[in-house]
Amino acid sequence: MALDPETFDALITTIRRFVSERLRPLEAQVETDDRIPDDVVQEMREMGLFGLSIAEEYGGLGLTMAEEARVAIELGRTTPAFRSNFGTNVGIGSQGLVMAGTAEQKAQWLPRIASGDIVTSFALTEPDVGSDSGSVKTRAVRGKDENGADVYRLSGTKRYITNADRADLFTVMARTSDDPGGRGVSAFLVPRDLPGVSVGEPEKKMGQKGAKVADVNFDDAPVPIANRLGEEGEGFKIAMRVLDRGRLHIAAVCVGVAERLIADCVAYAGERKQFGKPIAEHQLIQAMIADSKTETLAARALVLETAAAKDAGTNVVMESAAAKYYASEMVGRVADRAVQIFGGAGYIADYGIERLYRDVRLFRIYEGTSQIQQIIIARETMKRGG
Template sequence: MALDSETFDALLDTVRRFVRDRLRPLEAEVEAADAIPDDIVAEMKAMGLFGLSIAEEHGGLALTMVEECRVAIELGHTTPAFRSTFGTNVGIGSQGLVMAGTPAQQTEWLPRIASGDIITSFALTEPDIGSDSGAVKTRAVRAKDEAGADIYRLSGTKRYITNADKADLFTVMARTGDEAGARGVSAFLVPRDLPGVSIGEPEKKMGQKGAKVADLNLDDVPVPAANRLGAEGEGFRIAMRVLDRGRLHIAAVCVGVAERLIADCVAYAAERRQFGKPIAEHQLIQAMIADSKTEALAARALVLETAAAKDASRDVVLESAAAKLFASEMVGRVADRAVQIYGGAGYIADYGIERLYRDVRLFRIYEGTSQIQQLIIARETMKRGG
C-alpha cells in the first residue's frame, strides 16, 4: 500500500536534503577511507532507509516499487556506496525472506532487518559460477544434530558477496539432493554466528569504495531445517524473483547517477571558458549534454513505468531486464561523456567525475551482466510472441 502523497513527499524531501547536505560533502572522505562513517549509518537507520521495502507490521516503510524507485533515484545523486550500506537490506538480502519466508521466519528476522540492527547479504555467486547461477556447487546435505533435530550441513564458497564483511544473515543458494541444474537448488537463511561460517578479506575494487565485497566460506555449517526458504528445489526460482526486483532498483540508481552527472556537466560547462566563451555555448558540448539528457529521461520513464506495472502485479521479468540493461548502459555512456566535457579535469580525482566514472562500471555487471539481460529480454520476447 502506497504512502499518502504528503507523507511520501516529505520522505523524498528528507532523502534529497540528506544526500545534498550530508552525503555529497563526504564523498572524497569515503573514497579515501573505503568506509562509511558510523554517524551516517546511524542517520540512515533513524530515517528508516534499511526498511524501505519491508512491511509496516515488521517495522518497515512498505514503499511501493514506484516509491522505492523514486527514492533510489534521489540516492543515486551521490556515490552509490552510500546506498549499498542499506541496499542489501532493502533488496536482495531481504526479499527472499519477504517473498518466500514463513510467518515465523519473517517475525524473527524482518523487524531487525528493517531497523538496520542486522545487515543481510545474498549469496549466489561462486568462484567459478557467475551468470550460470543454476549450476551452484555449494552443497546442503540433510542430517541430524546431536539432539536429533533436522538440519542441513552446508559446504562451499560464495564469491563477491556485497556487505559480507558486516552481514549477520545470509540468503544462501545451495544444491540439495542429486538433481543437476536449477531444480536442484534450494535457499537457506544462514546466520553469521553458526559454526563453520567465515568471511574472507574484502576485495580491492575499481570503484564504489566504502561498499565491501568478500567471500563467504561455509565449512560443514549446521543450518536448522527451519531456516530453509520454501521447499527443496525452489531456491533458483526464489533467486530469480529476487533478482528481477533488484534489477529494477539498480536501474533507478543508474538514473539518479546520470542525473547527477548531467547537472555537474551543465554547471561546469557554464563556468569553463574556451575560445572566449563558456564551453556550454559550443555545439559539440551541447550535443553531448543533449544526448545524455535524452537517454536519462528515457531510462527514468522505463524504470517508473515498469515499477508501476510491478505494483499492479503484472509480469515484468522482461521489462525489469530491459530497464536494467538500458539504464546501466546509459549511465556508462553519460559518465564517459562527462569525463570528455570536463576534459583534463575529468581525469583528476579532485573533481569527482573520474570517481563516478569508475563507480558506474559495476552496474553493467551485478544483478546480472548486460549480456544476461539481453538473453532474458530475447527469451521473454519470443515467449510472449509465441
Template sequence: MALDPETFDALIDQVRRFVTDRLRPLEAQVEADDAIPADVIDEMKAMGLFGLSIAEEHGGLGLTMAEEARVAIELGRTTPAFRSSFGTNVGIGSQGLVMAGNAEQKAQWLPRIASGEVVTSFALTEPDVGSDSGSVKTRAVLAKDKNGGDVYRLSGTKRYITNADKADLFTVMARTGKEVGGRGVSAFLVPRDLPGVSIGEPEKKMGQRGAKVADVVFDDVPVPAVNRLGEEGEGFKIAMRVLDRGRLHIAAVCVGVAERLIADCVAYAGTRNQFGKPIAEHQLIQAMIADSKTEALAARALVLETADRKDRGEDVVMESAAAKYFASEMVGRVADRAVQIFGGAGYIADYGIERLYRDVRLFRIYEGTSQIQQIIIARETMKRGG
C-alpha cells in the same frame, strides 16, 4: 500499499536533503577511507532507509516498487557506496525472506532487518559460478543434529558477496538435489554466528569504495531445517524473483547517477571558457549534453513505468531486465561523456567525475551482466510472441 502523497513527498524531500547536505560532502572521505562513517549509518537507520521495502507490520516503511524506485533515484545522486550500505537490506538480502519466508521466519528477522540491527547479504555467486547461477556447487545435505533435529550440513564458498564483512544474516543458495541446473537448488537463511561460517578479506575494487565485497566460506555449517526458505528445489526460482526486483532498483539508481552527472556537466560547461566563451555555447558540447539528457529521460520513464506495472501485479521479468540493461549502459555512456566535457579536469580526482566514472562500471555487471539481460529480454520477447 502506497504512502499517502504528502507523507511520501516529505520522505523524498528528507532523502534529497540528506544526499545533498550530508552525503555529497563526504564523498572524497569515503573514497580515501574506503568506509562509510558510523554516524552516517546511524542516521540512515533513524531515517528508516534499511527498511524501505519491508512491510510496516514488520517495522519497515513498506514502500511500493514505484516509491522505492523514486527514492533510489534520489540516492543515486551521490556515490553508490552510501546506498550499498543498506541496499542489501532493502533488496537482495531481504527479499527472499519477504517473498518466500513463513510467518515465523519473518517475525524473527524482518523487524531487525528493517531497523538496521541486522545486516543482510545475498550469497549466490561462487568462484566458478557467476552468470550461470543455476550451477551452484555449494551443497546442503540433510542430516540430524545431536538432539535428533533436522539440519542441513552446508559446505561451499561464495564470492563477491556485498556487505559480507558486516552481515549478520546470509540468504544462501545451495544444491540439495541431484538435478542438474536450478531445479536442485534451495534457499537458506544462514546466521553469521553459526559454527563453520567464515568471511574473507574484503576485495580491493575498481570503484564504489566504501561498499565492501568478500568471500564467504561455509565449512560443514549446521543450518536448522526450519531456516530453509520455501520447499527444497525452490531456491533458484526465489533467487530469480529477488533479482527481478533488485534489477529494477539498480536501474533507478543508475538514473539518479546520470542525472547527477548531467547537472555537474551543465554547471561546469557554463563556467569553463574556451575560445572566448563558455564551452556550453559550443555545439559539440551541447550535443553530448543533449544525448545524455535524452537517454536519462528514457531510462527514467522505463524504470517508473515498469515499477508501476510491477505494483499492479503484472509479469515484468522482461521489462525489469530491459530497465537494468538500458539504464546501466546509459549511465556508462553519460559518465564517459562527462569525463570528455570536463576534459583534463574530468581525469583528476578533485572533481569527482573520474570517481563516478569508475563507480558506475559495476552496474553493467552485478545482479546480472548486460549480456544476461539481453538473453532474458530476447527469451521473454519470443515467449510472448514479440
C-alpha cells in the same frame, strides 16, 4: 500499499536534503577511507532506509516498487556506496524472506532487518559460478547437529558477496539434490554466527569504495531445517524473483547517477571558458549534454513505468531486465561524456567525475550482466510472441 502523497513527498524531500547536505560532502572521505562513517549509518537507520521495502507491520516503510524507484533515483545522486550500505537490506538480502518466508521466519528476522540492527547479504555467486547461477556447487545435505537435531550441513564458498563483511544473515542458494540446473537448488537463511561460517577479507575494487565485497565460506555449517526458504528445489525460482526486483532498483539508481552527472556537467560547462566563451555555448558540448539528457529521460520513464506495472501485479521479467540493461549501459555512456566535457579535470580526482566513472562500471555486471539481460529480454520477447 502506497504512502499518502503528502507523506511520500516529505520522505523524498528529506532524502534529497540528506544526500545533498550530508552525503555528498563526505564522498572524497569515503573514497579515501573505504568505509561509511558510523554516524552516517546510524542516521540511515533512524531515517528508515534499511526498511524501505519491508512491510510496516515489521517496522519498515512498506514502499511500493514505484515509490522505492523514486527513492533510489534520489539516492543515486551521490556515491553509490552510500546506498549499497543498506541496499542489501532493502533488496536482494531481504526479499527472498519477504517473498517466500514463513510467518515465523518473517517475525524472527524482518523487524531487525528493517531497523538496520541486522545486515543481510545475498549469497549466490561462487568462484566457478557467475552468470550461470543455476549451476551452484555449494551443497546442503541433510544431517544432524551435535544435539541430534535435524539440520542441513552446508559446505561451499560464495564469492563477491556485497556487505559480507558486516552481514549478520545470509540468504544462501545451495544444491540439495542432483537434479540438473536450478531444479536442484534450495534457499536458506544462514546466520553468520553458525559454526563453520566464515567471511574472507574484503576485495580491493575498481570503484564503489566503502561498499565491501568478500568471500563467504561454509564448512559443514549446521543450518536448522526451519531456516529453509520455501520447499526444496525452489531456491532458484526465489533467486530469480529477488533479482527481478533488484534489477529494477539498480536501474533507478543508474538514473539518479546520470542525473547527478548531467547537473555537474551543466554547471562546469557554464563556468569553463575556451575560445572566449563558456564551453556550454559550443555545439559539440551541447550535443553531448543533449544525448545524455535524452537517454536519461528514456531510462527514467522505463524504470517508473515498469515499477508501476510491477505494483499492478503484471509480469515484468522482461521489462525489469530491459530497464537494468538500458539504464546501466546508459549511465556508462553519460559518465564517459562527463569525463570528456570536463576534459583534463574529468581525469583528476578532485572533481569527482573520474570516481563516478569508475563507480558506475559495476552496474553493467552485478545482479546480472548486460549480456544476461539481453538473453532474458530475447527469451521473454519470443515467449510472448514479439
